[in-house]
Amino acid sequence: MMLPPGVSEEAFRAAIHEFTAALGADQVFTSEDDLSLYRDAYTPYRGMPDKEIVASAAVAPVSVEQVQRVVHIANKHRLPLFATSTGRNLGYGGAAPTLSGSVVVDLKRMNRVVEVNVTDCYAVLEPGVSFIELSHYLRERNIPLLVSAAENGAGGPVGNSLDHGVGFLGDNFARVCGIEAVLPNGEVIRTGSGAVSNGKLWPVYKYGFGPDVSGLFPQANFGIVTKMIFWLEPEPERMQGFSVSSSKHDDFGPMVDAIQMLRHKGIIRSSGARNPLRAANNSTVGMRSRNIPEVERLLSSPGDGAASAWDALSIATGIPNASVNGTVWGPAKIVVATLDHAREHFAKLLPHATFSAGTARDFPLDLATVPVDQWVGLGMPNLWGFQRLANQGVNRGHYYFSPLFKAQADDIFAMNRTVRKVMADANEPEILKRWGWQGGGGPFPKTYVLYYDFLVYDDAGLNARHLKLFDRLVKTCAEHGWAEYRAPAGFQDLVAGVYANNNSALRRFCETMKDAVDPNGILSPGRGGIWPRRYRKE
Amino acid sequence: MVTRRQVLQAAAGAGLIATAPHSIAQRNDSLPLHRVVFDGRHEPGVRFAAEAALWGAETSDTRGDIAALYVRELMTRWRKSAIAVAGLTPYSQLFGLRLMAETPRLRLVFLHELKSGDVYGPANVCRAPLSTDPAATARLLCGWPAHSATVARRESSILSAQDHPFTNDALVAWLMAPVSA
Numbered sequence: 090m091m092l093p094p095g096v097s098e099e100a101f102r103a104a105i106h107e108f109t110a111a112l113g114a115d116q117v118f119t120s121e122d123d124l125s126l127y128r129d130a131y132t133p134y135r136g137m138p139d140k141e142i143v144a145s146a147a148v149a150p151v152s153v154e155q156v157q158r159v160v161h162i163a164n165k166h167r168l169p170l171f172a173t174s175t176g177r178n179l180g181y182g183g184a185a186p187t188l189s190g191s192v193v194v195d196l197k198r199m200n201r202v203v204e205v206n207v208t209d210c211y212a213v214l215e216p217g218v219s220f221i222e223l224s225h226y227l228r229e230r231n232i233p234l235l236v237s238a239a240e241n242g243a244g245g246p247v248g249n250s251l252d253h254g255v256g257f258l259g260d261n262f263a264r265v266c267g268i269e270a271v272l273p274n275g276e277v278i279r280t281g282s283g284a285v286s287n288g289k290l291w292p293v294y295k296y297g298f299g300p301d302v303s304g305l306f307p308q309a310n311f312g313i314v315t316k317m318i319f320w321l322e323p324e325p326e327r328m329q330g331f332s333v334s335s336s337k338h339d340d341f342g343p344m345v346d347a348i349q350m351l352r353h354k355g356i357i358r359s360s361g362a363r364n365p366l367r368a369a370n371n372s373t374v375g376m377r378s379r380n381i382p383e384v385e386r387l388l389s390s391p392g393d394g395a396a397s398a399w400d401a402l403s404i405a406t407g408i409p410n411a412s413v414n415g416t417v418w419g420p421a422k423i424v425v426a427t428l429d430h431a432r433e434h435f436a437k438l439l440p441h442a443t444f445s446a447g448t449a450r451d452f453p454l455d456l457a458t459v460p461v462d463q464w465v466g467l468g469m470p471n472l473w474g475f476q477r478l479a480n481q482g483v484n485r486g487h488y489y490f491s492p493l494f495k496a497q498a499d500d501i502f503a504m505n506r507t508v509r510k511v512m513a514d515a516n517e518p519e520i521l522k523r524w525g526w527q528g529g530g531g532p533f534p535k536t537y538v539l540y541y542d543f544l545v546y547d548d549a550g551l552n553a554r555h556l557k558l559f560d561r562l563v564k565t566c567a568e569h570g571w572a573e574y575r576a577p578a579g580f581q582d583l584v585a586g587v588y589a590n591n592n593s594a595l596r597r598f599c600e601t602m603k604d605a606v607d608p609n610g611i612l613s614p615g616r617g618g619i620w621p622r623r624y625r626k627e
Numbered sequence: 628m629v630t631r632r633q634v635l636q637a638a639a640g641a642g643l644i645a646t647a648p649h650s651i652a653q654r655n656d657s658l659p660l661h662r663v664v665f666d667g668r669h670e671p672g673v674r675f676a677a678e679a680a681l682w683g684a685e686t687s688d689t690r691g692d693i694a695a696l697y698v699r700e701l702m703t704r705w706r707k708s709a710i711a712v713a714g715l716t717p718y719s720q721l722f723g724l725r726l727m728a729e730t731p732r733l734r735l736v737f738l739h740e741l742k743s744g745d746v747y748g749p750a751n752v753c754r755a756p757l758s759t760d761p762a763a764t765a766r767l768l769c770g771w772p773a774h775s776a777t778v779a780r781r782e783s784s785i786l787s788a789q790d791h792p793f794t795n796d797a798l799v800a801w802l803m804a805p806v807s808a
Contacts, residue, residue, distance in 0.1 A: 126729050177726060197730050217730075225698045242694060243726055461692050471694030472723030 090119075091145045093169050093190035095623060101145065104166040104192075108148050111158040116198075118147040127176070127193045129185035131486025133556055133579060136549025142185050142578055144171070147193040153269075153277060153315045159194055160275045160313070163611040167623075170194050171613050172313040174216035174248030177241055180489045180542065181252060182578030187615035188624065194313060202226050203316065210234055210321045211266065211292045216247040216314060220256075220470035227321075233453070234321040235468035237261055242470030246319045251307045253575055255532035257466055259359065264320040266295040268303050270312030273607035278302075278312065292318045308575075309599070310613035311606055325418035328467060330447035331428055333435045334365070334409035338396040340439055341411035342498035347438055348413040349496050352534060356427060357415035362501065362537070363528035366399060366408040371525035373542055378525070381406065388526060389513075393506060409443075421451070487542035488580075490562055492571045494529065496537045501529055504571055511565050515558045538574060563587060585618020600625065658773045658804055661704055662687055663765070664696065664714035664724075671741055671761040671798055675715035678765035684713075693720040697727055705731040709805030713768040715741065715761055718797045728803050737771070737802035739764060764800045771802060 092101050108117045118124060127144040134140040150156045163170050171191040176184030186193060200217030205227065212223065220238035223246065227234055237256030239249050248254075250261040258264070267283045278284075280303040283291035295301065305311045333344060345362045352360045370385055372378040383402055387394030403410045417427045432444045450459070450467055464471050494504045505526050512521040520543075529537025543555050560583060563573060567587035576584040588595055599619045603610075610621025620626075663679040665672035667688040676686040689696045693716070701724075704710065709731040714721065725735055741759055758764070 122734075123732075126732075176729075200730075221694055221698055222702065225702070243723065456695075471692065472697065472720075472727070473692075473694065 100166045104168050107162045116149040127184045129183040133488045135545050142189045144193045145190045149195040151198040156271045157275045167609045175245040177244040185578050187578050219245045233324040238470030247317045259532045266318040267291045269316035270314045272312045273612045308617040310616040324452045327421040327424045328418040329449045330416045332414040334412040335442040336403040338399040338410040344413045345498045359416040361530035363412045367526035372523045485545045488577045490541040492566050493536050493574050494571045581618050658711050658771045661710040666716045672715050675761035675765045678762040682769035711804040713802045715800045718799050733803040736804045739800040741798040
C-alpha cells in the first residue's frame with residue numbers, strides 16, 4: 090500500500106474509512122486496478138517505476154457538499170489531495186497527481202451543464218463536463234453557440250482552462266468569467282461578480298471589485314474548482330481560412346509582421362506562420378518527412394543556410410519558403426470583404442506572393458460534408474485527436490515541450506537555432522530529425538507557441554536520456570527568454586523554476602499565500618511548483 | 628446498424644445461413660451486452676457485426692468516427708449505468724472510446740488483434756480457441772460468460788492495452804465490461 094508522504098498508515102486508513110462513510114464505498118478507490126486510472130498513461134518515466142508519480146487512493150464526490158467533506162477529512166488527517174476534472178490532459182500528465190501518494194479527487198461525476206444562456210452566450214459548468222458533451226448539449230437543443238474545444242474532445246472546459254489550455258478559439262482561461270471553488274479550509278468562494286449575494290453579473294463581468302482572484306486557481310493549488318462560468322461563441326454565418334505563401338526566404342519576416350498586424354487590428358481571429366521548406370523533413374506526430382537531404386544540409390550549415398540557397402531550393406522543389414495563415418468568420422458578406430482586404434493587403438506588400446482562400450464553411454454545419462479531421466477547427470469537438478495521437482506502433486505516448494516565443498520572424502529563427510543546437514549537442518539525431526524546423530501558431534493573440542511531442546518508448550534508458558534533454562531545452566530556452574506555458578506533472582518544478590526573476594519572488598509570494606490559506610498543505614502540493622511548508626525543500 | 632443485405636451477404640459468405648437462426652438469444656450466463664460497435668469501412672468489421680446481429684446484439688457502425696457514436700449512443704446509456712460494449716474497429720477508435728469508458732468505470736477485458744490472431748493484455752481468462760475469423764470472434768464476445776468478465780477485470784489494467792504496439796489502423800476486436808460485472 091502506498092502512503093502519502095508524512096502520513097501514517099493508521100491516519101490513512103482512518104481517512105479512507107471516513108471518505109467511505111461520506112461518499113459511499115463505491116466511490117472510494119484503493120485497489121491497484123482502480124488506481125491505474127489515475128496513472129499518467131503517457132508517463133515520461135516509463136521503465137522507471139521508482140520515479141512514476143502515482144496516487145494512493147481516489148475519491149469521486151458528486152456535489153460541492155461532498156467535496157467540502159473530502160477537504161475536511163483531508164485536513165483532519167493532513168492528507169494530500171489532487172483534484173482532477175475529466176482527467177484527459179494527455180501529454181501534460183493525464184489524471185496523475187504532482188505528489189506521489191496523493192489522494193485523487195476525481196470530479197468526473199460532477200458533470201452537469203448547470204445553465205446555458207443564449208442571450209449572453211455563456212455556460213455554467215461543473216468540472217466533469219467534457220467538450221463533446223457540452224457540444225452535444227448545445228446541438229441537441231439547437232442552441233447556436235460554439236464551445237472553444239481543445240483537440241482532445243474528451244477533455245473539458247474547466248480542466249483545460251485551469252491548465253491554461255487552448256481551444257479552437259484560442260486562450261480558454263480568457264473565456265472564464267467566474268469560478269466557484271472549495272478552499273482548503275472547506276469554505277466555498279465565488280470570484281468576481283459572483284461574490285455579490287444574489288448578484289446578476291457573475292456570468293458577464295469578471296472582475297467584480299477588488300483583486301480578481303480567479304487567476305489563483307489555474308496551474309495552482311488554492312482551491313478545488315466546482316463550478317465555472319465559461320463564455321461561449323455565437324455560431325458564425327461563415328468561417329473561412331486563408332494562406333499566403335512565397336518562394337522567397339526573406340519574405341518570411343514581412344509576412345509574419347503583416348499577418349500579426351491583421352490580428353492586432355481584430356480583422357482576423359487566428360494566425361500562424363510556417364516555413365514549409367525548412368520544415369519539409371519534420372516528422373512529429375501527424376507529419377511525414379519528405380526526406381530532402383539538401384534541407385537537412387542547409388539547416389545544419391553555419392547560419393543555417395544563406396537566403397539565396399533556400400530560394401534556389403524552393404524553386405527546385407516547389408515548396409514555399411514562407412507561409413502564413415489566418416481565419417476569419419462572421420456574416421458571409423463580412424467574410425468576403427475581409428478576405429478581399431487581406432488579399433489586397435498582402436498583394437501590396439508582396440506582389441509575388443500567392444494568396445489562397447480555403448473552403449468556406451457555412452453554419453449550421455452539415456457535418457456529413459466535413460472531413461472528421463477538420464471538425465475541431467470548426468468548433469465541433471470529437472475524439473479524432475485521440476485517434477491521431479494513438480500509439481504510432483513504435484511509442485507509448487508522448488509529452489509536450491511547449492515554449493512560447495514572440496510572433497516575429499527573428500524570434501522564430503533564433504528559437505529554432507537554439508533548440509537544434511541543444512539537440513545536436515546532446516547527440517540526439519532522431520529527436521533533431523523529428524524537430525526539423527518549427528514554425529509557430531497563435532492560440533494566444535500576441536505570442537506564438539509550439540507543441541513538440543517527446544515520444545515515450547519501452548527503452549527506459551532512452552526515456553531517461555530524453556528527460557535530460559527536455560530539462561536542458563527548458564533551461565536553455567529560458568536563458569534566451571522563452572519559457573514553457575504548461576508542463577506535465579513531473580516537470581512542474583522545472584518549469585516553475587525558470588520563472589525566477591528577483592530571487593524567485595513570484596514563487597516565494599505564492600508560497601506565502603499557500604501557507605496562509607492551506608496551513609496543512611492538503612491541496613495539490615507541488616502543482617504549479619507551489620509547495621506547502623510541510624513538503625518544501627527549503 | 629448493419630443492413631439486412633449486409634447480414635445476409637456476410638452470413639452466406641461464412642456458411643451460416645443453413646445453420647443459424649435469424650436471431651440467437653444470448654446465453655443466460657453471458658455478459659449483458661449493450662451494443663456491438665464496428666467500422667463498416669472494413670470488411671472484417673461488417674462480418675463481425677453481421678454475426679453479432681445473428682446472435683441478437685444491437686450493432687452500430689462508427690463509419691470512422693467514434694466520437695459521433697459515443698455521443699449518439701453510448702454517453703447517455705453509460706450515464707444510466709455501466710454496461711458492456713464489444714467491437715471490432717481500428718485500434719485508434721478503441722483508443723478514444725477506452726478513455727471515455729473510464730467514466731462509467733468500464734474495463735477492457737478482451738483485446739485481440741485480428742490480423743495476427745494474438746490476444747493481448749487482460750484477456751488471459753479467455754480459454755476459447757481464437758482465430759482471425761471475425762465471425763468466430765463475434766460469437767466469442769456475444770457469448771462471453773459474465774463470471775469471466777469479473778475474473779478478467781481483476782487482471783485488467785487500462786494501461787495494459789498500451790503495452791502492445793498497435794498501429795492506428797490495426798483491426799482489433801475488444802470487449803469492455805463494467806467493474807461490477
